Amino acid sequence: MADLEDRISESQKMGMQILKESDDDRLMTLSVGPQHPGSGHFRFIVKLDGDYIVHCDPDPGYVHRGEEKMTEYRNFIQNIPHLERPVIHDSTNITYSYSLAVEELTGIEVPRRGQFIRAIASELNRQVYTLYWLAIYGIFLGHSTMFMWPTGDRELFIDLLEALTGARVTHAFNIPGGVRNDVPNGFKDRCLRQITYYEKRLKEYEDIFYNNPLVRQRTEGVGILTKEDAIRLGVTGSVLRASGVPYDIRKAEPYDVYNEIDFKVQYMKTADSFARAYVPFLDMRESCHILRQLLDKMPEAGEVRAKLQANPRGPPGEAYRRVESGRGALGYYIISDGTPKPYRVKISVGSFRNMLALPHLLVGAKMGDMPVIYWALNYWPVEADR
Amino acid sequence: MIKDLINPTQFNVLVSKLGDILVKALDKPLGYAINWGRIWSLWPVHLETACCSVEFGAASGPRYDVERFGIIEAFGSLRQCDLIVVQGTVTRKMAPRLRMVYDQMPEPKYVIAMGACAITGGLYVDSYNVLPGIDGIIPVDVYVPGCPPRPETLIQGTMLLQEKIKVSKIR
Amino acid sequence: MSSKTDQKDNSNNNYNIINNDSKTSTAETSATQSPPDSRQLGDIVSKSSSPSSPPPVKTTTTLRTKDSEPPAFEKGIAGEISANFGQMVQIIFIKPLRIKIAVEPPNIVKVATFLRDNLGFDHAESVAGTDYPKDNQIEVIYHLGSYLRDDLAGHVLAIATRTNRDDARLPTLINVYKSVEYHERETFEMLGVYFEGHPRNERFLLPEDWADIPPLRKEFRIKGR
Numbered sequence: 001m002a003d004l005e006d007r008i009s010e011s012q013k014m015g016m017q018i019l020k021e022s023d024d025d026r027l028m029t030l031s032v033g034p035q036h037p038g039s040g041h042f043r044f045i046v047k048l049d050g051d052y053i054v055h056c057d058p059d060p061g062y063v064h065r066g067e068e069k070m071t072e073y074r075n076f077i078q079n080i081p082h083l084e085r086p087v088i089h090d091s092t093n094i095t096y097s098y099s100l101a102v103e104e105l106t107g108i109e110v111p112r113r114g115q116f117i118r119a120i121a122s123e124l125n126r127q128v129y130t131l132y133w134l135a136i137y138g139i140f141l142g143h144s145t146m147f148m149w150p151t152g153d154r155e156l157f158i159d160l161l162e163a164l165t166g167a168r169v170t171h172a173f174n175i176p177g178g179v180r181n182d183v184p185n186g187f188k189d190r191c192l193r194q195i196t197y198y199e200k201r202l203k204e205y206e207d208i209f210y211n212n213p214l215v216r217q218r219t220e221g222v223g224i225l226t227k228e229d230a231i232r233l234g235v236t237g238s239v240l241r242a243s244g245v246p247y248d249i250r251k252a253e254p255y256d257v258y259n260e261i262d263f264k265v266q267y268m269k270t271a272d273s274f275a276r277a278y279v280p281f282l283d284m285r286e287s288c289h290i291l292r293q294l295l296d297k298m299p300e301a302g303e304v305r306a307k308l309q310a311n312p313r314g315p316p317g318e319a320y321r322r323v324e325s326g327r328g329a330l331g332y333y334i335i336s337d338g339t340p341k342p343y344r345v346k347i348s349v350g351s352f353r354n355m356l357a358l359p360h361l362l363v364g365a366k367m368g369d370m371p372v373i374y375w376a377l378n379y380w381p382v383e384a385d386r
Numbered sequence: 387m388i389k390d391l392i393n394p395t396q397f398n399v400l401v402s403k404l405g406d407i408l409v410k411a412l413d414k415p416l417g418y419a420i421n422w423g424r425i426w427s428l429w430p431v432h433l434e435t436a437c438c439s440v441e442f443g444a445a446s447g448p449r450y451d452v453e454r455f456g457i458i459e460a461f462g463s464l465r466q467c468d469l470i471v472v473q474g475t476v477t478r479k480m481a482p483r484l485r486m487v488y489d490q491m492p493e494p495k496y497v498i499a500m501g502a503c504a505i506t507g508g509l510y511v512d513s514y515n516v517l518p519g520i521d522g523i524i525p526v527d528v529y530v531p532g533c534p535p536r537p538e539t540l541i542q543g544t545m546l547l548q549e550k551i552k553v554s555k556i557r
Numbered sequence: 558m559s560s561k562t563d564q565k566d567n568s569n570n571n572y573n574i575i576n577n578d579s580k581t582s583t584a585e586t587s588a589t590q591s592p593p594d595s596r597q598l599g600d601i602v603s604k605s606s607s608p609s610s611p612p613p614v615k616t617t618t619t620l621r622t623k624d625s626e627p628p629a630f631e632k633g634i635a636g637e638i639s640a641n642f643g644q645m646v647q648i649i650f651i652k653p654l655r656i657k658i659a660v661e662p663p664n665i666v667k668v669a670t671f672l673r674d675n676l677g678f679d680h681a682e683s684v685a686g687t688d689y690p691k692d693n694q695i696e697v698i699y700h701l702g703s704y705l706r707d708d709l710a711g712h713v714l715a716i717a718t719r720t721n722r723d724d725a726r727l728p729t730l731i732n733v734y735k736s737v738e739y740h741e742r743e744t745f746e747m748l749g750v751y752f753e754g755h756p757r758n759e760r761f762l763l764p765e766d767w768a769d770i771p772p773l774r775k776e777f778r779i780k781g782r
Binding site: 060061064066068069070073231232233234236240245247249251252253320322329331333335343344346348352353355356385 | 654655679680681682683685687688698700704705710711713715734735736737738739740747761762763764772773777779
Binding site: 033034035036037040041061062063064065066069070081082085086087088089132135136147148151152154155158168169170382 | 431432433434435436437439440441443444446447448449464474475477479480483487509510512513514515516533534536
């Protein structure tokens with residue numbers, strides 16, 4: 001029995017290793033741990049001097065499932081259900097980037113209608129992701145109406161995606177070569193009706209959340225990330241655009257059919273947490289315009305995917321493609337050595353890059369501002385850990 | 387005769403016999419009442435383990451409202467919770483913390499294993515950092531399959547747990 | 558509402574409604590692109606149709622070259638690098654929007670500083686390490702991008718270095734690009750490459766009691782396969 005107790009105490013010591021740090025000054029070490037309503041499945045250790053944070057040390061890895069290693073044991077098509085799990089509610093974008101890279105390696109070409117359907121699914125998924133993010137942001141600030149409304153509206157988009165792909169969140173819809181199946185009948189009208197309803201709804205969100213005086217007070221001026229710092233730290237996505245850099249992969253490096261779509265990159269110059277909370281909202285509104293144009297321009301008939309091969313393979317080479325997802329630039333670096341299985345897949349996710357801004361912004365802030373700053377960085381722990 | 391009854395040993399026997407009758411009379415209704423209270427207020431610990439947490443969040447939304455079953459999301463302290471829903475993959479780094487969280491909850495506590503990864507490791511069974519199922523660390527009451535399970539499946543799993551609690555003896 | 562929509566008015570006593578109608582500032586990429594002709598390679602190019610559409614939109618980036626001549630703008634960049642460093646860098650390929658160069662480990666900091674200061678690549682997007690047991694080497698490749706320069710908007714420059722597998726040490730680029738801090742730490746724990754000068758070469762994502770070889774090496778086999 002003593003042996004068992006020894007082993008239990010050893011494992012407890014491993015988990016509580018931060019308590020071994022000597023607090024010989026007035027600082028208090030606090031572990032905002034993997035079980036915390038304000039942090040999700042991510043831990044960071046903060047040292048507090050009274051109410052102010054003086055040091056922050058992120059500790060990810062609680063959902064590290066070894067995606068990059070596991071992709072080397074499956075061929076290109078078998079990797080698709082695997083690779084959509086890191087960010088399960090934005091799964092179309094992460095497999096979109098993968099499909100683009102594999103198409104470059106293997107030389108498969110995507111028919112035009114397939115490209116449009118891919119882009120439509122990607123935009124719908126962007127809405128789904130941003131609404132979930134907004135819901136959690138609302139509940140972090142204690143605004144439970146802002147949890148219920150986006151979660152409810154999100155279900156309408158999930159209905160559309162379920163009609164299109166067959167599953168609520170894990171679509172497995174994009175494959176190298178196009179999409180799996182065609183849109184159902186009446187999809188375009190349903191989509192347009194939904195977008196019309198949704199644009200009215202966005203005004204209501206603005207009224208209750210972004211113009212709410214309490215939310216404004218809590219988020220304005222909190223966690224300022226200047227433009228030079230944002231570029232130096234290499235952040236991406238809405239965090240970058242809230243600091244005044246109008247960079248969007250859909251404009252900088254248009255993939256598939258995005259060069260035919262007319263839209264504007266939404267950015268703000270104030271660089272505080274309110275800007276980081278507002279830019280995704282502006283993105284959602286712009287995404288509605290993009291969806292209308294895509295539905296308009298989609299060719300009426302045509303193939304949706306290239307001929308499906310069992311084991312696509314290409315000559316030895318490498319490819320690096322990026323896609324603008326809900327959190328920022330999602331890049332895939334794939335090295336192939338001529339076999340149907342990839343040699344190395346490196347996923348460059350927006351959350352991992354934005355994590356660098358967390359210690360930079362939290363130092364000097366008050367503890368009460370921690371959820372505001374943390375979730376405004378658009379961080380999804382499962383994706384950062386892969 | 388009464389003097390016979392009220393001497394010490396006989397009094398003990400009398401009291402114990404009265405106690406037996408009382409327990410037999412009250413056991414079933416009291417147990418039913420306590421179990422009824424437990425069923426309709428299962429508060430889960432806020433432990434988002436992995437990607438199934440998105441479907442748990444959707445289950446708390448307005449369409450699949452689990453609050454009508456008494457399950458409140460976004461709860462603060464785990465010392466007041468009695469349900470732990472392990473949502474998804476448990477990695478080797480997370481396993482000691484999961485055990486610590488389970489130990490800190492007061493009795494009676496129930497465990498729902500949600501998602502294929504919590505049951506057997508799921509899609510990631512051969513990964514180097516993933517535990518093949520959580521029933522090696524904590525005792526599981528209900529397994530909810532799916533990858534991820536739909537919110538209705540989660541609600542069905544909760545109702546199964548309710549059935550299980552209804553027939554259990556109060557401790 | 559006189560204030561532009563993208564600048565929130567700081568004197569916010571009466572809850573300025575954010576102007577819903579006019580959009581935020583546009584951010585079209587500047588017209589100083591390389592001429593589109595050098596980029597129309599491959600079949601799935603959708604020509605930008607009418608000259609009345611405002612700024613010239615970029616054509617679809619199909620990144621398979623049909624002709625063997627690399628595109629002009631990227632060639633210019635590669636030429637500038639070679640002119641400055643000569644034998645120290647080796648150009649591996651030049652594709653539309655992608656350039657890859659290879660540098661020896663002692664020179665990498667110098668080359669990276671030149672790329673940041675003179676050519677305008679101001680951040681590093683990702684750091685990937687690959688294990689090549691056949692050559693007994695580990696290759697670490699940095700992908701650099703540019704946020705501020707409009708003509709480099711979609712370009713990604715990849716710098717590759719190789720080091721010996723048995724004693725993998727590389728100089729760190731953290732003083733040139735701060736954004737590689739966590740990426741290099743992850744490469745250390747996943748592949749065992751020690752970055753000299755990096756403040757924390759420690760484990761990051763793996764559990765605290767990890768006692769095995771670095772997982773991304775090729776001799777680490779997943780169980781059952």
